[in-house]
Amino acid sequence: MNLHSGTYYWPATFPDAPSYPSLDQDLNCDVLIIGGGSSGAQCAYYLASHRLDVVVVEKGKIGFGSTITNTALIQYSGEKMFTDLIHTFGEEYISRHARLLKEAIDEIEEASKTVDLDFEFSRRDTLYSASSKEDVSPLKKEYEWLKQQGFKLDFWDQNKIKAHYPFSREAAIYSYDDGELNPFKFTHALLGWAAKRGAEVYEETEVNGHYYDREQKRMVVSTKTGHSIRARRVIFAAGYDGIDVKKEKKASFVSTYTVTTSPVDDLSTWHNRTLIWETARPYLYLRTTADNRVLIGGLDDNTTYSEDRDSKLVHKKKKLIEELETLFPGLNVKPEYYSTAFYGGTVDGLPIVGRYDDYPDSYFLFAFGDNGTVYSQLLAKLIAEDIRDGHSADLDLYRQDRPLLGNQ
Template identity: 55%
Template sequence: MDLLHGKLYWPATLPAPPSYPVLEEDISCDVLIIGGGSSGAQCAFELAQTGLDIVVLEKDLIGSGSTSANTALLQYLGDKMLFELVNSFGEEKAILHTKLCEKAIDKIEEVSKILPIDPDFKRRDSLYFASGGFGSNKLLHENFYLKKHGFKSELWSEENIIQHYPFRKQSALYLYDDGEINPFKYTHGLLQYAKKYGVRIYENTPVNGRKRDTDEITFFTENHHSIRAKYTIFAAGYEGLEWKKEKNSVLSSTYAVVTTPVEDLSDWYKRTLIWETARPYIYMRTTPDNRIIIGGLDEKTNNAEKRDAKLIHKKEKLITEFNLLFPITQVKPDYYLSAFYGGTHDGFPVIGQYPEFPNCYFLFAYGDNGLVYSGIMAEILRDVITSGSSTMLSLYQQRK
């Protein structure tokens, strides 16, 4: 799958990342993790101290897939608004999911402190503004459930917004204690930590076949070696769909720009994460070296050639969208990309279990909070594999 195209920023922040060998022998293990991006790395981290024999296989270089394109805004609200999730799943499940996202950000913060590679985690508040009158209505509904269930948020009027930002919007939600991170450094930090506890990691090792036994699967690599595993986690991001189609998944295309460093960000209140109620939406964040990441302008295409043909136009449009909000701040694009972006029809990520894949779990952390969702599901899968169950598994199992 042609996941992305362009000039990538995150790998440039860690120019000499750890490297790992190619698998050159037949092996067996307790748990095989297929995928060496942020999802696979979080699974490896969670399983590292369980006493199980863990193997991670990455087809390319660690973190070189969608992890390198992830703009890494860490938020507990997502594509589907909370009140929409309440309508789809009921209030109890929708709130539970949102609380789990909030808790996952807390966990990411704590984990970041112990990793051998600093992933530049930073707490940030979010400004979620209304794209129009209808957007203001949505924010009213959203704020009702946020306040009811104790989330730290405020509903801001136009006057509140212009007191803090150089732009006008009819209304906005101001959300406390979201976050940002460098996903490339986070992935490498997690795997370096897991390696200390005996997790075996291989890169440049594509898996291209499997043989099903009664209660396990043997996998085969392109260079004709085998891996026999009691349990397998497919944490291959969007490429997991090449192993198993999940009917709840939706693949589209997205775009992002990273600017040159900006000297003065003083008119950006607390360097908040910024996004809007429109769908598709524009979003923005800053980086530790004072760059600005601007993303969005999604297209409903899963054709890589069509996606990439629009990159130059989208790059210019994203800069224009930024200048509509911050007209005085002069920015120039330095890095820019087009990439596939996966979501789900109903707004919840998916843990897939399928009869033709015994003792296998597909981690489809699809949506705009993929890194957060991966953290939640990595904990669930750790509990399922080590103790046979998790009270949260049913929340994310594939829906019929």
């Protein structure tokens, strides 16, 4: 899959990122993780400290897949409101899902204090605004449900928004203690931590086949370098490339666009440097970076053809800067990096852990959706629990065959 094109900010923040060798021998291990992006790194982080032999293979360079286009807004709320998800899954189901997402953010913060490399995690508040008058009522309903669940947030009217920002909206949920991070450093930080605890990491090692050895009860995975890895468990954490391995009918794709600006001298009009997004679909989203840039993205397009996607990049870049200047006049920004990428979601609004009969003892981590980093943290932890303990109480919430309301 041609995942993305353009110019990329995140690798420029860590030009001396470590490199890893390519695989040059056959291996046996407890867990093979296929994918060296943030999802694979999150899996390695949870598994490497539990006396398990862990191997990570990446077909390219570590962190250069979808990770370099990840905007890394760390939030529990997602594109589909919890109050809408309840209609599909039921309230108890979604209450648990919401709490697990909040815990995943806490786990990311804990990782920031555990690993050696600073991946620029900061707690940030979020402004989630109504894009039209018609959106105010469902936004208020979402606020009331989250408040009942114990989340820390307020409901702002138009006057309060105008008092804190240079733009106006009908209403907004103002939520506390979300976050942001640098996804490229995050990936290297977690993998570096895992490697120090015995995990073996290999770059430029592309998988090209597999079979199941029923006698030894192991997956045998072959690579293009001519070697094989025998593993008790396999985690396919290859992001959107995982769909090329196993089609998942719940997954859907669009194209999205992102601009990272030059550093901004004065962000004083940006209240608390909040994460910003909106109810419109497709929506715009904004955040700042550790070196005072603005990252703005959105203007999603329904095309799934890379040539069509790429042809629109220059126009979308211009439109994103215009949107930014409308929201924050006077920032005097320039688009220093800009890119386009495929963006995956799911038809029912929840991420997926795929368990398929034709891939015994394997997991497919499909953390698709606008909260991909948070989803990955959650799913990586549950998969690690299932491997380590033989069961994870919450894993069934995210299986591809999870029950829908009325089918439970």
